Amino acid sequence: MTEQTFAKIIANELAVQPNQVAAAMALFAEGATVPFIARYRKEVTAGLEDHQLRDIETRLAYLTSLEERKQTILSSIAAQQKLTPELEADILACASKTLLEDLYRPFKPVRNSKATKAKEAGLEPLALALLADPNLNPEEQAQAFVNSEKDIDSTATALSGAQDILVEHFAQAAGLVAQLRERLWREGVVMSTQIKDAVDEGEKFKDYYAYQEAISKIPSHRALALFRGEAAAILRLKLELPDQQDYAVHPYVEQMRAFYQLRITNTPCESLLMQALQQAWRLKLAKSLETELFSRLREQAEQTAIEVFAHNLKDLLLAAPAGAKVTLALDPGYRTGVKLAVVDQTGKFLHQEVIYPHVPQQQWQQSKAILAKLIKQYQVELVSIGNGTASRETDQLVAETLKEFGLTSTQKAMVSEAGASVYSASSLAQQEFPNLDVTIRGAVSIARRLQDPLAELVKIDPKAIGVGQYQHDVNQIALAQALQATVEDCVNSVGVDLNTASSALLGYVSGLSPTLANNIVAWRDANGRFNQRKQLRLVPRLGPKAFEQAAGFLRIRDGEDPLDQSAVHPESYSIVTKMAARLGVKVADLIGQPTLIKQLKLNEFVADTIGMPTLMDIVAELEKPGRDPRPSFVTARFDESITELKDLAPGLVLEGVVTNVTHFGAFVDVGVHQDGLVHISHLADQFVSDPHQVIKAGQVVKVTVLDVEVARKRISLSMKSNPTLSSAGLAASATQNKVERKTADQKTAKPTPNNNGFGTLADKFAALKR
Structure with missing residues (x-):
């Protein structure tokens, strides 16, 4: 081809x-x-x-x-x-x-099959003769093939061998197999049952103990759940026809007979040929087609899961950056304390500390004093709090510190810790911070991912970021390729600062391999900052092709050539020079001047090597050079009265952050260490066919609690404007009112704090009575 x-x-x-x-x-x-x-x-x-x-x-x-x-x-x-x-x-x-x-x-060469042995014994002519003329007498025809030297000691043995050959023959016609495969895909039903005595911890697969669904209609998440249950030896899967009655002749066997145009009713060979057809279906085709169609179902489910993962990863990587601000990160913990790390506007590490505000040490007041001291000393603008263990208590600690010490210009935000521990133990982290403990490296990552999620998250294996659906069950090669492509597209759509980017970030730039990325950083370390894009040609092993592919995506802030901070490719610099000359200004005076740029007649610059699409891109870039396609930075405000699963009740309206979008809905962090699920049917007031059309990972949303299963750690949420609550939800409206009144009272009251800052037991009891 x-x-x-x-x-x-x-x-x-x-x-x-x-x-x-x-x-x-x-x-x-x-x-x-x-x-x-x-x-x-x-x-x-x-x-x-x-x-x-x-x-x-x-x-x-x-x-x-x-x-x-x-x-x-x-x-x-x-x-x-x-x-x-x-x-x-x-x-x-x-x-x-x-x-x-x-x-x-x-x-296909088949060794030691019954049909192969029968052919070797010379029985193929007998099989073909009976197939060609079913009116022949099988016993009479078989008599001529009895041969003790070939272990064919009777007509029964000869006919058995002939039947084995026919079974193989009936199961091999390409057109028939294709017809049966597609019919079974249309009509087949997947049956799932629990394996006897199988232990299902947490009853993860309870919904599939007695389950059936048309194979062609099973959505991705359910298919992968079924295959996971089968792999865990908890579920047994079968592919059956929807009608389980006892057929006199299986309908697919009838289709096989019609395909071969066998008119064998009331013929001497009817029994032998029908048995061969039935065995061909039951022994050869049914199981192989089940395997093939399960493979098709798995491939389709995996492809959907990979697409969902890639979409979520893109949303996360392109989340709004908080910007170049001094940031204090807190990696929460109880016994081991809360790890602190301060980084400057560029992400450079400045200071580390460990505080112990929670049990068992309960150094609440001392911890607040340390936080306030660091914020003032380093003029911290952002506080980044990891969302893991003790995150809500740590968030409260920071809130009290900012309020008590009047640090009104400092903003706090909860940040996903996913993958921070993977980064902290990586070789890249060791290279960046050889003298820091792994826990502090993790805190640094939490700080940097608030400043610029893209620049920090590219240092982590995408699979460790935790926005996938059954990510460990899918084809790992296909997953890695899809995620690699997603990261590449995100990095190049935003652009990379050539003088501050890590080797990990540079490695995703178009045309740059990990080796070239390391060479760029090494050149920068040895020679200082890049002042012009063309200096890239001085980097070892970075040839003309790599320069062509990479240069347009690399930015140089405050460089010698103003175009180096834009997405205009160096190959088009001469065009911009002509544009500036046409207007009688310098290139630097043209950049960022929309009114002046609109005076240009682009058709005058069209040439064999450059067309209108590229000219329009150049003009758009000149109007807003180095523009960032990412949205503005916003943070979720968790309800301070809701910190644990047991605090939730149907009817509560909360603010949260979308952590994962799947084919069946979205998971939202509402601040209780367990994400809740907004089913696809509750994502909007109108019908939603694809969750990604209305929501994305990292988005701040308002949700209503529909149901809470504390034992199974499940939270059902809704994003509808007026969701219908269950009877339990309606009864819980009073609970919501109590919580709201309690929160309002706590904001106006002046409790006497104890050593952990939560007030005395008497204060709590009094508040509850109010």
């Missing part, structure tokens, strides 16, 4: 033009990356977007692999001297690996 054929196939699948696909394929062959092509080669591909280019990459890899498999199969069949022109044409025309394997099925 030629590249032109590949281009036509992919173009038809993706609803684009073949010349667009061919152009993208040519650029890939030259070593161009998806971000570079999508941003700087729009004229060449007629404006293909990054997700289309990713799809072209994926399909091209599949078709290439398919072509390689075809050649392997053709060689195998040819070696058997069974390759006909018609079969070769069918194989070359195959558009999927499944159909290709169907064609190869009759020619």
Whole structure:
């Protein structure tokens, strides 16, 4: 299959033009990356977007692999001297690996099968004769094949061998197998039962102990849950037809008989041929098709799960940065204390400390004094609090400190700790902070991910960030590839500061390998900051191709060339110079001047090497150079009266942060160390088909508690404006009012604090009575 054929196939699948696909394929062959092509080669591909280019990459890899498999199969069949022109044409025309394997099925070498032994004994002519003419007498025909030297000592043995050959024959026709496969996909029902005496801790799979659902309609999350239960030896899965009556003849056996056009009713061979058909279905096809369709279900479920993971990761990486501000991070803990780390505006580590405000030490007042001292000493603007163990108590500690010491200019925020421990023990963390304890490294990560989530989270294996759905159950290679692509797209869409970026961040820039990223940092350490993009050419092993691919995504703040802080590619600097000259100003005077820029007539700058799409991108960048596509920074305000699961009750309205979006809804952190689920049916007042259309990871939302299962640690939430509560929820409205009154009283009262700052037992009792 030629590249032109590949281009036509992919173009038809993706609803684009073949010349667009061919152009993208040519650029890939030259070593161009998806971000570079999508941003700087729009004229060449007629404006293909990054997700289309990713799809072209994926399909091209599949078709290439398919072509390689075809050649392997053709060689195998040819070696058997069974390759006909018609079969070769069918194989070359195959558009999927499944159909290709169907064609190869009759020619796959099978060792020691009953049919193989029967053929070796010379019984194939008998089988073919009975199949060709069912009116023949089987016993009479078999008599000629009795041969003690070949261990065929009777007609019964001969007929048994012939039947084995027919069983294999009936199970091998490519067209039949394809028909049965698709029919079973349409009609099949997955049956799940609990394995006897299987121990299901926490009853994780209770919903699937006696479960059935059409295989073609099972959503991703349920399919993966079923496969996980099977892998854990808790569930047994089977694929059945919906009607479990005892068939006189199985409907799929009837389809097989019709496919082979067998008119065998009331013939001498009816019993033998029907038994062969039934055995072909029961012994050969039923189980193999069940395996194939379970594989299809798993692949589809995994693909959906990977897409969900990638989408969530993108939302998290592109979350709003708090900005370049001095930040104090708190990594909460009880017995081991709360680890503190102060970093400056650029994320440089300044100071570490450990305080013990919680049990068993309960040094509440001393901890507040230390916090206030650090905030004042380093002029801390942000306090970043990890959301793990003791996070709500630590959040209260910080709130009291800011209020008590009048630190009104300092802002606090709760930050996800996911992956911080992975980073702190990594080789990269050891290189960055060789003299710091791993716990302090984790605190530094918590501080930096508030300043700039993208720059910090790229240092962590995406799978450790915790925004996936059954992430450990899916194809790990496919998952890694999808997440790698997602991180690349995010990093390049934002751009990277060449003088402050870590090697981990630089490694995701278009055209830069980890080696080149390390070389850039090494050059920077040895020679000082980069003042011009063209200095990248001085970095060892960074050649012209890598420079072309990377330069536009690397930013230099306050450099010698004002265009170096923008997304304008160096190859287009001459165009900007011409634009400035046309207006009679310097390039520096053109940047950030929309009124002046609008005077340009872009069609005057169109040339063979540059078209209108690129010119429009240049103008947009000149108007707002180095613009950040990420949203403005906001934080959630957790209800201070709600700290544990038992504090929740149906009807409570809370503010929270979306931690994960799945195919069936979204998980929201409301500050009780257990995320609640907003089912897809409760994400909005209107119907929602895809949760990602209305919500994303990191978003601050208002939710209503629908139900709480303390024993199973499950919280049901709603984002509807007026959700319908259960009877328990309606009865709980009084509880909500009490909590609100209690909170209001606590805000106006002046309790006498004890050594942990929560007030005396008498104060609490009095507040509850009020």
